[in-house]
Structures are given as C-alpha cells and as structure tokens.
Amino acid sequence: MAAAHLRDNRSGVLPHRFVLGTETDDGITAAVDAILAQVRGGSYRYAPDGAFGRAAAEARESARWGDTDAAWRVIRAALPSWSPPGPDLLAPLGLLADPVLGPVVTRERGLELLATPRAGQPGPVPDPVPDPDPPGLRWLADTPRWNAPHDSYRCLWVEGAEPEALPDLVGEDGCAGLTAPSGRRDAWFHHGHGQWDESAPWEDRAVVSVGRTGSGWAFACDAAPRTSAAGHFFVSPAADASRGGRAVVLWAHSARDGGPAVFHLSVAERGEELYAYTLRGTDVERSGPVPGTLEPERVLRGVGETDRERCLLTAVQDEFGLSLPRHALVEGILPRLTTRSWNRAPREGEAYAYTTIRFGR
Template sequence: MTKTDATPFDWRPFLLRWSGEWADSLPDGAGRGEADEAARRDRWLGLAPASEKQIAVMEERLGRRMPPSYREFLEVCDGWRHAGGFVRLLAGTADAHWHDDEYGLASRYEGRLDDDCGPDQRRAAGIWRRGLQLDVESQATVLLDPEDVDEHGEWAVYVWASWQGTEPRRYAHLAEFMRDMHRQFHSLHARPADGEPEFANDTTRELDARMEQARLEALRGEWERAGHRLDEAKEYGRPRAAGLGDQIRRLLGQAHMVYFEDVVIDPRYAPELLPVLVADHAAQSYRDDSTLEYHLRGAGDDVLAQARATLEQVRGGTYRYTAAGPFGEAVVRARELARWGDTDGAWRTLADALPLWQPPGPDLLAPLGWVADPLLGTLLTPERGRELLATPRGGQSGEAPDPAAGLDPDDLAWLADLSPHGNLTSYRFVLVEDVEPEDLPGRLADGAGAVLGAPLNHDEARLLIHGQREFSSYGDQAHVAVGRAGTRWSFVFDGDPPYFDPQRFVSPAATAGAGTRAVVVWNGLRDWRGDPFFHLSVAQDGAEQYAFTYADGEVRRTGEIPGALDPDRFFGSGEECAGAERSLLEAVTGEFGVRLPRHALTVGRLHTFTTRSWRQPPRDGEGYAVITLS
C-alpha cells in the first residue's frame, strides 16, 4: 500500500488470499505443527481478531496509541503466522513490546555516525532504543518507529537481518511491509520442489496475464509500461519475468545483475542472449567461469556447449553476430559501415531494419546478440537503446520513435573539445582523397606493416604499442587507426604520438598522395611534454604543394598556402596559441570537406596498421641507439 491519503488498507481480503495461497502450497501428508495444521485446515494464517479492549490495554501498557495500519491489522487478526519466509510469528496485542536495544546494536550504529550523516541515517541509528518490536519467532528483527511518522500518523517499519546487509530496510508503514512479505512468500514458492503442489493461484494467474500484456507492449514499443509490469512479476518470483525484464535493462546499457534468467537456457533464445551474458561475464571475470555456469543452471548440454564455444570466441575477439532474414542482411551492412568508422550510419542501418525483425519465439523481445559483437556492440548507448525499445517489431504495430541523435559531428573541430587530461591532447592524422581505407597501408607502410589488423579500440591499440620489443632513437612508426573521413576521403589516425621533433620530421603527405591528394595534420598545441606546435602539409600527385609548421613560437612555411589556411590567421606575432587549434581544425574542414568519426575513434573499434617512420633516418656518420627487450 502507498498511503497518499487517509483511506485505510483493506486487510481482510488481502490476508484471506494470502492464507489460501499458503495453504494450497503445502504438500499433502507433510509433518507440521498443530498451529500450522490448523491454519492449513482453516485457510487462515491469522490469530483471532483483537477486540477494541485488547488494543486499548496494549496501548496503555506501551504508553502510545498505535498507528492506523497496525490498529486495523489487529482488528482483523491479533498476530500473523509466516509473514514471508523468515518471520514465523508477527506480534499481536500481547507480544508487541519496546525493543530497548535488546541485541546491543545501538552503540554499533550510533558509533558510525559522523558529520556527513543525514537525518535519515541518524534516525535509523536510533531505532534500536525506541523501536516497537513486532517479531516474536523470526530470523529477522521487525521494528515500528514511533518517531518516523507520516502525515497520516503511520509509523515506519524497519527490518534488519544479519544476512541481509548492514542497514535496516525501511517501509513507510505496516501495510507496505506486509505486501512485501507477501511478495517474498510468492518468490520463495514460485518454483515448487519435487513433491510439492503446483504453485498456481489467482495472484500468479493475474501476474502471468500481465506478463503476456507486457510482452506484447514491449514488441509494440511500449517498453516503459512493459518494464513496470515485468518488474512487478519479478518481485513475485514469476518464472521468465527476470529473463524478459533483463532484455529491456540490457538494451538501456545496464549490465550489472542482468542474467536473462530462465530465458537464456532455452535453445531458441540462446543464440541472441548467450553472447551478451558471456561477453559481460568475460569483461568482469577473466578466468573464473563458475559464475557463468551458475547463471546457466538448468541448461541442457547443447546450450552449455554453445556457451563455452561463445566464451572462447569472445575472449579471442572472433565472435561475430549474425541474424536471419532482412534484419540479418542489415547486420552485414552495418558491420561494414562500423568497421570504417561510420557508426552513425551503422546504427541507422540497424534501426531502420528493426521493424522487419522476427523473434524465434514469444520470449525474445528484441535482437540482443549484436551487443556482444566487437564492432556492433560499441553502437549501443542508452539513447539508442531507448530508440530500439520504442520501435514496433516482431509483427506488432505502433508509432515509430524519433531517431536518436547522431554521435559524430560533421567536422574535425571536436578534437579540440577533449579534456586536457584525456588521451587525445596530441594527435596526428593523414587524409587521402579517392582512396579506400584498405588501400592506405600500401601507401604509408612497408612489408609486414602494410597489413590491416583486426579492429581494436583505443585502449587495445595502446596495449599493442606498449608490447613492442624494439625501439630506436630515430624511429617513429605510428600505429594508426583507419577509416573513412567523408564521402571521398579516407584517414589514418594516431592518438598517442611521441613528442614532435621539427628537425627530423618527415611528412608522409607526398607518399600518401601519389596519384591523388593527401593532407597531414600533427597537433600538439595542448601537449604537456613541451612547447606547443602544429603542422599542416598538403600533397598532390606525390609532390608536396604547401606546408607550414608552428614550433618554438615561430612559423616555417613552404609553397603557396591558401588564404583560409594561412598560419598568420592563427599564429600572429606575439599572440597566444590558445584557441588556434579549433580555428585550424575548422579551416581544414572547410578547405577539404573532411571529418573524423568521434565515436569510432574514442569508443569504437577500427582496423589498424603500422606506418613507416615519421622521422628521417640517421644520416651518414650520425649515431643512434636501438633497444631490444628480451
């Protein structure tokens, strides 16, 4: 019950229903005490109602008038058996008494209070000295708080058990506590053991009907309403409720405590749900697979074998999501877009095909396996998850949602927005016109380096660089990400370059621009390792057209630089270079009509390779050092 007004809670029908459900849940012939046997026979868990005189005597003994919901409860039953799974007897008028710190917990909780504690924590700490104890036979302590009173005179209920955590759980009033104990009773009996009767009653039938409503609502795009219904059914322990609700939660970006219970072990849904469960497990627990097996309890051998194979693929980076029908065809197109950095286009491809998706059975609410795909999984954001969930699918009709906003600006200037403490305060990139991304290694690398590696995210690429075994004092081979930089341009990008050496730097623009046009940018205007610098060079048909380098407070230039890129516009005499980075990036965007994909470079995965050195090799007679790590 939620007390939003003074309307009393109707205790009798609620308690009658609970009593009947409890009686029906008991196996025939099981040994039980006399009181429980009488309760089963009478289909009533309560003691006889308390008279007004009994209530008055109790209140005189305790020195306080009882709160409305407790008084109304006593008028229906003067005590209650089996309140949930851990309170065997709840007090009536004779047994309720002041707790008076019976277990010596007050000093423990009061000793934890400090200046940062709020009023709720301070009030809860004092419950042990002033609370009215309602549990008589119990594994938990149930206390009414006479100082935590709402506008209707209701006393809050605090419940504490040593195995439930350190803080007592608070309920607004007794009726709210009892309804939760009814849910707990259902949750504990929802899966009968061998020999127990089927747990089916009016409450379970109502909840299962609401779950079916929720399933259809979810497919129509009404995911919030569906989620509320499924959460309610989950609180009552209804089978499949958690497995259905977890699908919604995971698409909202929530991975903690999401296990797709019951549904994931069904062979029809395992191809979509297992990869997500496995990928989340691999991200949290690298080698201890016992928890994964626990969450797949009840699965058949075929599903367990599939889980092990998928886990091996996820850990090896080889898992690839596939789907049937038109949606599966869209998955192939989306992966191709994503692997070259067009994550906005990849998302729109998936989202536009979603109405054509068909589930393999009634308990799959949306395609989910793509979330575990190394390329496609990075497309998911909470906003996109909400768009997916709001899209009618699976043969259901409804209103299409507004598309989620794209994540990639149509320019280069976003590079200047990154925090000075981020990874991209110094960066360099090459833009090549009318050349496909997969052809860039042939222009910028030699030998084994001219091979595209598997797509990596920024952190994985850094680990690969840090695993390098040989270093030279002149070498500067860049490990670059590759992708498309607009409708006619491709790029390579290095977000972790060494410090710029203007004396030995060799621009790769000429070799990259053989038979076309190429642009090189190296920015270090926020590089903490030394003085600010910036380099731009442009080549056409294998020959450098123009270039400038700002370093040591001076500008060196070659060729005829277009007015829009003239360094005097950005680095005037005696001026600070603050703000020059953004202006320069905007000018390069305007001059060449290029962009870089922010989401793919900062969050997603892109193919990589290692370029030739960006520094001159040693001249005759110059010394250098090579360090090899064994």
C-alpha cells in the same frame, strides 16, 4: 550473456564456462562455449536470418570504416522487421556482442530500440536520438580532450583511396595489411611499445586506426604518438601516401606539458609535397606556397590562445572537406595499421639523444 560475462570478468581469470541453468544439456553447453570463444576473440558476428540480418550486414560494413551514424540508421530502419526467435527475447541482444555493431548501440540508441515496435506490433515510434558524431575536425580540440590523457594526435588522409590501400602506401616494411579492431572501448589508447624494441631508436612508427570519410578520403589516425610533436627528424608521409592523388597530414600538440603548442600541416600530390608549415607557438616554418585560406597568420589573426587549434582545424576541414569519426575512434571499432617511421635517420654530423630505462629487482 557471453559479452556481459567477459565484461564483468575482464580484470580476473575467467572460468571455463558460465552457468545458464540447471537444465542445460551438453549440446547447449558446447554451443555456449563456442560463442564465448568467439566473443572473447572478437570474431563473433551477429547474423540473424531475414531482412534484419541483411540490415545488420550492411550496417557492419558502414561501421567498420567509421560511419556509425549511417550504421545506426540502417539498423533503426530495419527494426520493425526483427522477430524474436523465442518468447523470452525482447530485443536483438546479439548486436551487443558483435565487436563492430555493439559499440554502435549507445545507451540512448538502446533505449530507442527498446521503445520501437517490432515484429508487426502496433505502437508509437519514438523520436530518433541525435547522431553522436560531430562533423568535421573542430571536435579534435575539444576540452576535456577526446583522447585524454594524451596531448597530441596525428592524422593522414588520402583522397579517392580505399582504406585497404593504406598498407601499401604507408605501411611498415613487411606489413601484412590491416589488423582487426579490438572491439574494446579503451584499447585504442593503449598501444604498448614492445613492438618497437627491434627498431632503431630514432624511428617513430605510428599505430593508426584506419577508415573512410563520407567525402571519399581514406584516413589513418594515431591518438597516442610516441613523440608529442613533429621534431627535427620528422618527415611527413604525405608524399608517399599521395602516389595516386592528394594526401594531407596533420599533427597537433596542445602544449599541456608547458612547451610551445605545435601544429603541422603538409599537403602532397602525385608523390610530391606541394606545401607544408609547422607552427610552434608563434614561430612558423614553411615550405612551398601555402594557400591564403590555410596561412596560419591569416587564420589566427585576432584569435585568442584557447581557440587557436580549433581555428586551424576549421581551416583544414573547410579547405579539403575532411572529417574524422569520433565515436568509432574512441570505441576502438576501426582496423589498425602500423606505418613506416615518421622520422628519418640522423645524417652524418647530426646528434640524436634518447633514454633507456631498465627495471630490475
């Protein structure tokens, strides 16, 4: 009820408390206020007793790093062990108020949950609903775009690393570590740029969502880069991220603004960039020996304009076994990190132009 209360009043001023009934005593009112504050602040954790509580904790650990499909499988397997704490409760509604587990329960999964016999009751078990997350990276090129209205995204993967290691590898100076997710569906796409007011105008720090792939790569993904594509001052963070092994950086721009489509890939290992290319329209800039399986001319041979990004993404996912969790990214489940600048400072004799817009009465 607290989650629904906050959702229904998101755009307005919330009342101090919401009405539960005429026989609510002071003790229940205090408990309600505490729960409402936890849900509002994103600190609520659904933690029932028994086997279902243990399953909820295991599912949260999977979902917090992006594997919402595995999280739901854990919850689904444990549903028969859930017992209602009172006669009027038909389902474990506390799941919906948890900022990490709530988004795991999609509408289709909620219907499956309601149709599943619980607490030792007999009845047919419903067919499992399909997992919503597509495999690999091809879905990044989906139309309509998964990160609409943005036409650009950039991602970093580090092989064999845990997500908690990314702040030390690529975090901004003075980084305190990962920050908690917002738990709101659309908050991931509205980063707000006030945090860069004290930065030099050429700097380009990314606000990334951080998680882990099933193949053992930590990842960081920015769905709304401040700049639409890698430019003249861009320096890939792959080398810094690869101090302990391999790192891959990908930056794609779909050219919906009328400019050329841009696709950048860079790969580094043990602190050294191995190879990179930036494809702008049909022009390619390379450094290092790009493997034939990733060579853009070879990958795009005979490919139509609408499938170029999808084919490039397929080549990258197949070469390294990379993936990203669409559901966790779109729902804002993942923790955040602000990285160091993806741009270098202009060198002597290099010009850098920027525009400042001031508003006033």
